Each structure stands twice: as structure tokens, then as C-alpha cells.
Amino acid sequence: MTPDGRTPVVVVTGFLGSGKTTLLNRLVAAVPHSLVVVNEFGEVPVDHLLVEGSTERTVALPNGCLCCHLRGDLEETLIGAAMRRRRGDIAGFDRVIVETSGLADPGPIAQTLYADPALARDFKLGPIVTVVDAADPGSRKLSSEIARAQIVAADLVVLSKVDRAADTSSAEAEVRELNAGVNCLRAQFGDVDPETLLQFTPGKHEGPISSPVHNSAIRSFALRFDQPTRRELLQRFLSTLVDLRGADLLRVKGFVPVEDGLVAVQGVRHVFDRLRPVASGEPALVFITNGVEKREVQALWVAMKGLS
Amino acid sequence: MFLNMKLLAQHTLNGFGGMGEGMSMQLARDGRRVLWLAHESAPKNFTAVDVSDPRAPKVIVQTDLPHAQMRSNSLEVAGDLMAVAYQVTKFGLKPAGFELFDISTPEKPRSIATFDASGPHSRGCHQLWFVDGKTVHMACAEPELKPRNPKDDQVYRIVDVANPSKPVAVGRWHLPGTMDGDEAPPPRRLPAKFDAGFRAHNTNVYPERPDRCYLAYIDGGVMVLDISDRARPKLLSHWTNSPPYNGFNHTVLPLFGRGLLVVSDECVQDNGADWPKLVWILDGRDETNLVSVSTLPAPPVDAFKTKGGRFGAHNLHENPPVPGAWRSEDIVLGTFFNAGVRAYDVSDPYAPREIAYYVPPSPEKSKTGQIQLNDVFVDDRGIVFTVDRGGGGLYVLEMNV
Numbered sequence: 001m002t003p004d005g006r007t008p009v010v011v012v013t014g015f016l017g018s019g020k021t022t023l024l025n026r027l028v029a030a031v032p033h034s035l036v037v038v039n040e041f042g043e044v045p046v047d048h049l050l051v052e053g054s055t056e057r058t059v060a061l062p063n064g065c066l067c068c069h070l071r072g073d074l075e076e077t078l079i080g081a082a083m084r085r086r087r088g089d090i091a092g093f094d095r096v097i098v099e100t101s102g103l104a105d106p107g108p109i110a111q112t113l114y115a116d117p118a119l120a121r122d123f124k125l126g127p128i129v130t131v132v133d134a135a136d137p138g139s140r141k142l143s144s145e146i147a148r149a150q151i152v153a154a155d156l157v158v159l160s161k162v163d164r165a166a167d168t169s170s171a172e173a174e175v176r177e178l179n180a181g182v183n184c185l186r187a188q189f190g191d192v193d194p195e196t197l198l199q200f201t202p203g204k205h206e207g208p209i210s211s212p213v214h215n216s217a218i219r220s221f222a223l224r225f226d227q228p229t230r231r232e233l234l235q236r237f238l239s240t241l242v243d244l245r246g247a248d249l250l251r252v253k254g255f256v257p258v259e260d261g262l263v264a265v266q267g268v269r270h271v272f273d274r275l276r277p278v279a280s281g282e283p284a285l286v287f288i289t290n291g292v293e294k295r296e297v298q299a300l301w302v303a304m305k306g307l308s
Numbered sequence: 309m310f311l312n313m314k315l316l317a318q319h320t321l322n323g324f325g326g327m328g329e330g331m332s333m334q335l336a337r338d339g340r341r342v343l344w345l346a347h348e349s350a351p352k353n354f355t356a357v358d359v360s361d362p363r364a365p366k367v368i369v370q371t372d373l374p375h376a377q378m379r380s381n382s383l384e385v386a387g388d389l390m391a392v393a394y395q396v397t398k399f400g401l402k403p404a405g406f407e408l409f410d411i412s413t414p415e416k417p418r419s420i421a422t423f424d425a426s427g428p429h430s431r432g433c434h435q436l437w438f439v440d441g442k443t444v445h446m447a448c449a450e451p452e453l454k455p456r457n458p459k460d461d462q463v464y465r466i467v468d469v470a471n472p473s474k475p476v477a478v479g480r481w482h483l484p485g486t487m488d489g490d491e492a493p494p495p496r497r498l499p500a501k502f503d504a505g506f507r508a509h510n511t512n513v514y515p516e517r518p519d520r521c522y523l524a525y526i527d528g529g530v531m532v533l534d535i536s537d538r539a540r541p542k543l544l545s546h547w548t549n550s551p552p553y554n555g556f557n558h559t560v561l562p563l564f565g566r567g568l569l570v571v572s573d574e575c576v577q578d579n580g581a582d583w584p585k586l587v588w589i590l591d592g593r594d595e596t597n598l599v600s601v602s603t604l605p606a607p608p609v610d611a612f613k614t615k616g617g618r619f620g621a622h623n624l625h626e627n628p629p630v631p632g633a634w635r636s637e638d639i640v641l642g643t644f645f646n647a648g649v650r651a652y653d654v655s656d657p658y659a660p661r662e663i664a665y666y667v668p669p670s671p672e673k674s675k676t677g678q679i680q681l682n683d684v685f686v687d688d689r690g691i692v693f694t695v696d697r698g699g700g701g702l703y704v705l706e707m708n709v
Contacts, residue, residue: 002638003638003639003653005311005661005662005709086611089611091309091310
């Protein structure tokens with residue numbers, strides 16, 4: 001197994017007011033040696049913690065974490081942080097936590113990490129954590145497309161403010177409708193186990209994958225792989241899918257057995273990470289699509305497999 | 309500074325934390341893991357540290373040298389036997405050679421025998437390799453030989469210690485041209501500021517190829533020797549990077565399953581005066597034609613070169629074929645003085661990648677004002693042990709890759 005020394009980038013997203021800053025503050029307080037990338041320092045109460053001598057765009061927190069203001073591209077911020085870490089200009093960090101703005105689709109962050117070779121040399125995508133307000137589902141209707149994209153992209157959903165919600169079932173149903181197999185944690189005041197959240201492996205899922213019948217065009221389903229397949233065939237299958245319906249592949253993730261082991265598959269729309277060997281994982285690919293049906297994807301796979 | 313390495317513990321070894329390049333683990337009969345460490349210079353000889361709990365290392369014995377004009381620098385453990393190298397500062401001094409200890413009771417190392425290599429042209433032994441309990445392979449002067457240049461005194465020697473109380477020299481090899489009486493002309497020396505000598509340094513022999521010695525010869529490059537006849541080692545191949553590089557080849561680590569050799573230089577001058585000192589990957593599939601294919605990516609040179617103290621390659625974790633040691637053909641770890649300890653993924657030998665590092669803060673007693681990590685040993689739990697050449701002593705690290 002090729003060792004992977006890259007630093008995971010955990011993405012914390014969620015709609016405006018969902019509680020992601022509360023969650024982020026809890027993570028930063030609980031887990032040392034994180035590089036936190038925020039849109040504005042003001043969103044995370046670190047201003048009073050500035051350490052003299054820190055570099056222009058990075059501040060050190062007392063527990064060994066660093067906080068970085070995302071002024072420019074994420075790519076530039078992360079590459080700069082890796083360079084300064086290697087030079088000893090800033091302390092080391094074990095992970096990056098990126099807090100997106102409330103109106104951001106996290107998909108492009110994943111695409112950036114998959115597609116940029118300079119970035120992918122030092123960083124890998126960790127779990128995408130989407131905070132969903134269980135107490136006020138109506139808030140997401142203000143910009144339903146973004147809110148949906150955030151849930152669709154999630155590896156892990158944190159249902160926040162569960163103490164204030166009379167009934168969390170509608171929020172849960174909303175999540176399951178868009179991302180049927182996603183792992184859900186329930187939280188009040190950002191109170192989740194930081195290790196569980198930060199160590200979560202992207203691609204893992206829980207429960208049934210198939211989405212319930214609903215009116216939206218969002219579909220989620222899984223293809224299972226009982227036998228090892230040729231890596232090249234898998235690559236061609238994914239490429240063909242991207243060529244035909246890349247715009248509608250909202251999230252593809254999972255593990256596939258190939259000739260020499262297991263590989264992780266990660267993709268968002270047209271952009272996929274390269275196939276990377278992993279030690280373990282359930283041999284299945286989870287698809288969350290916009291109108292692409294399971295039978296269509298399965299038929300393509302069966303046809304390509306049969307012809308190869 | 310760190311990447312994928314976490315400090316579990318540091319021990320300054322009772323205030324004698326200037327360590328050499330001897331690190332070897334004993335799995336004691338009572339179940340303890342004892343790490344034996346050679347000191348870089350007098351007054352201490354060696355220190356044993358119980359590292360069973362890597363978060364709480366404990367010194368269990370620390371010994372003195374007989375006088376200050378010598379150093380131990382190197383040691384190796386095989387079962388309950390330990391061989392300790394003795395090198396003196398001036399020709400003719402004693403003890404020069406090595407000493408064998410019974411360490412079955414780690415708290416009470418008992419001397420079994422000494423191997424005397426002293427002589428008018430000898431500084432004794434700088435480094436030794438002892439993994440099978442029967443044979444010491446070492447970089448040590450041979451009193452019968454007179455080097456043409458005093459810097460060239462230490463040759464490759466093989467000593468049979470199957471009877472530990474009576475070590476017997478059985479073979480030797482030196483670079484032709486370096487000794488009086490050689491037919492070959494003297495080798496072309498490096499410029500005076502880099503001339504460190506044509507002599508042996510690391511002398512590795514592995515059970516996968518007991519008939520081969522992987523020999524680093526300082527300014528003379530590296531060699532693969534056929535030692536199937538121990539009395540008459542034969543040169544099979546020779547690779548050198550100097551000139552144009554600045555000499556001091558230190559270690560040859562074979563990765564047998566990969567057909568690769570990993571060769572480290574040693575930086576021996578402060579503030580980058582002898583930079584570049586690198587770790588080289590050689591294609592050794594044909595052992596008679598070694599080909600350099602890459603070097604491990606160096607730490608940012610401008611950030612470290614003139615920071616103080618030495619900066620550049622030195623020791624590698626040598627995959628010692630002994631119980632308790634970690635062995636890998638994909639990950640290479642090395643020490644780089646002020647740039648700390650670093651781990652590299654060499655699964656693609658043409659494009660090695662840095663995957664972990666740890667650079668401790670400067671220890672209080674550092675003469676250079678900088679950390680100077682000197683050697684590294686990884687145990688089969690994946691715990692990384694590294695030592696400082698200054699006063700920092702032992703650092704215990706967890707690597708997560």
C-alpha cells in the first residue's frame with residue numbers, strides 16, 4: 001500500500017445561520033494542530049487570540065491551531081500554507097478545516113482538490129460536513145438550490161439545534177431525500193464528538209442508499225462490485241459517464257475492487273480524483289445525480305463490462 | 309515543525325544528550341524493549357533506555373568511557389550481545405577497536421571481550437554492523453596497513469565473533485591506492501575544503517544476500533563487495549557522485565525487493581558550507597552497473613542552509629534484520645541535522661515524495677543553537693526514535709502515514 005502523507009481538508013458547510021460557525025469553534029477548541037480557513041476572521045472569535053509575530057494571513061491559536069483568512073483562492077491559501085509549513089515559517093498542522101460561506105456550493109472545493117496537481121501533492125479531500133438546521137427547515141427555502149447542493153455534497157450531516165426543534169423528522173427527511181445514505185449526527189450548540197467528525201472517511205455511508213420516492217429530480221443509489229474489475233475498465237466507465245452526463249453527477253463516491261486491491265473513487269460533476277489505493281471499504285459506488293437513473297448507469301456498466 | 313509526526317516524549321539522558329550514530333533495540337527476556345544508544349563524544353560511552361512505553365522512556369544504565377580522547381559513536385545489538393565501536397582521537401591510543409558486552413541483564417552490561425585494532429596508524433573503529441550475533445562488519449583501521457594519507461586509515465574489516473570471548477579477524481578490503489605498497493595510484497582527492505578521506509563508513513550485510521557487503525566509502529563513493537569468501541572480499545561495483553559533489557558517502561541501504569539502493573551523504577560542515585548533501589536512489593537491478601535515478605526531495609534549502617549547525621543528509625533507518633526493528637521497502641527515513649527527521653515514500657523511485665517530518669525546537673544545550681538530529685531507528689510498532697548530536701538526547705515520535 002502506497003503511504004499517503006497528504007493532509008486532509010475537512011470542509012464545513014451549511015446554509016446561513018445553520019450553526020456551522022458554532023460547530024467550527026467547537027472543533028478548533030477541541031482538536032489541536034488544525035489549520036482553519038475562514039472567509040472572515042470575524043466569524044470565528046479569534047481576534048483576541050492573535051499571537052505576535054504571526055505571518056500576515058495566519059494567526060496562531062493557543063492550542064496549536066492556526067487560523068487563516070481566505071482572501072484569495074483556496075488553492076493559493078493552501079499551497080502557501082504548505083510552503084510556509086515546510087520552511088518552518090508557521091507551525092505544523094494535522095488537518096485543514098475550511099468553513100465555506102453560507103451561500104457556497106462545496107462542490108467546487110472538492111473539484112479543486114481533485115484537479116489541481118500542485119494542491120493534490122500536499123492535500124486530500126477529507127469529509128464534507130454539512131450543517132443542517134433542524135429547527136428551521138424553512139430558512140433553506142430562501143435559496144433552495146444552494147442548500148440542496150450542500151446536502152448533496154455531504155459525507156456527513158450534522159443536524160444542528162436539535163434541542164430547539166419540536167420535530168426533527170422533517171429535516172431528516174429532507175436530508176434523506178437528497179442524500180439517502182449519508183451519515184447523520186445530531187447536535188446542540190455544536191456538541192458532536194470532534195474525532196468522529198474529523199476522522200470520518202469520505203465515501204463511507206450508512207443505511208439504504210436508494211432515495212425514497214419524491215418529486216425532485218435528485219436520485220441517489222449505489223452500484224455494488226462483488227468481483228474485482230480491471231482498473232482501466234473502471235476508468236473508462238467513469239470517463240464515459242462524465243462525457244455523457246457529467247453535469248448531472250452531483251456526487252460519486254465509494255470503493256471498487258480492482259486487480260491489485262481496492263481503490264477509492266471520488267467525483268463531483270465533471271471532475272474526479274485519480275483512483276487511489278485504499279486498505280478497506282465497502283465495495284460499492286454511491287451516486288447522487290440530477291435525473292440520472294440507476295438502471296441507466298447499471299446498464300452502461302454491464303454493457304462495458306460485457307464488451308471488454 | 310511537523311508533518312504527520314507527533315512527539316510522544318523527549319529524554320535528555322541525564323544531561324548527556326549529545327548522541328552519536330549507534331541506535332539498536334533489544335527485546336529483553338523479561339519483555340522490555342531496551343533502546344541502546346551510543347554517545348557522540350566523551351565522557352559517556354552508551355546509554356540504555358527502556359522504551360516499552362514510548363511515552364515514558366526511562367534510562368536504565370549509562371556508562372563512562374575510560375578516557376576523553378575517544379568516542380564510542382556506534383553500537384549494535386544482536387540478541388543479548390552488544391558490540392560497541394571505539395575510536396580514538398590520535399593514532400596509537402587505546403582502546404581502539406570494539407568491545408563486546410553481554411546485556412542479558414540490561415542494567416548490568418558485562419564485558420566479554422575487546423577487539424584491539426590500535427596501532428601507529430590507527431584511530432580504531434568508527435562504525436560497526438552486527439546483526440547475526442556471529443560477525444562484526446566494520447569501518448576500522450588495520451594495524452598491518454599504513455595509509456598513504458592519514459585520513460584513509462579505516463578500512464572494511466570482518467571479524468568472526470561466533471565465540472564471543474575470542475573475536476578473530478577474518479577478512480578486509482580497502483580501496484586500492486590508499487595504502488602503502490598498493491600497486492594502484494593514490495585516488496584523486498577532493499579539494500582540501502572537502503577532503504574527508506577515502507575510508508569505510510557503513511558496512512551493511514543482510515541475510516537476503518549474506519555474500520554481499522553494501523559499503524559506503526566516504527569520498528570514495530559506494531561499493532558492492534562480494535564477500536562469499538570472507539578472507540578475500542572482491543569489488544563488484546563502484547558508484548561515486550564526487551566530484552562534482554562534495555564527498556562523504558555514508559550509508560548504502562539495499563531495498564532487495566525493489567532492486568534499489570538508497571545512498572546517503574553526510575553533511576559535515578556548518579551553515580551549508582558543504583551543501584548539497586543528499587540521499588540518492590540508485591537502480592541496483594544490475595549490481596555491476598549502479599545507476600542514479602533520483603534524489604530525495606531536499607527540505608527548503610534557503611530556509612535551513614544558513615540557519616546554524618549542519619544541514620543535509622546523514623543517517624538512514626537501515627532496515628536492520630533484527631527482532632524489534634521496522635522494515636520497509638517503500639518508506640525511507642533519514643536525519644538531516646537542523647532539518648530534523650524526515651520520511652519519504654519511494655514507491656515510485658523516479659519521483660520520491662516527502663510524507664512526514666519532525667523538526668524539534670533547538671535544545672537548550674545546543675552549541676550551534678539548532679537541533680542537529682543525527683540518527684534514526686524505527687521499531688516494529690512504527691515508533692520513530694531519533695537522537696540529537698547536541699544536547700537534546702532522545703526524541704520519540706509517532707508517525708501517521
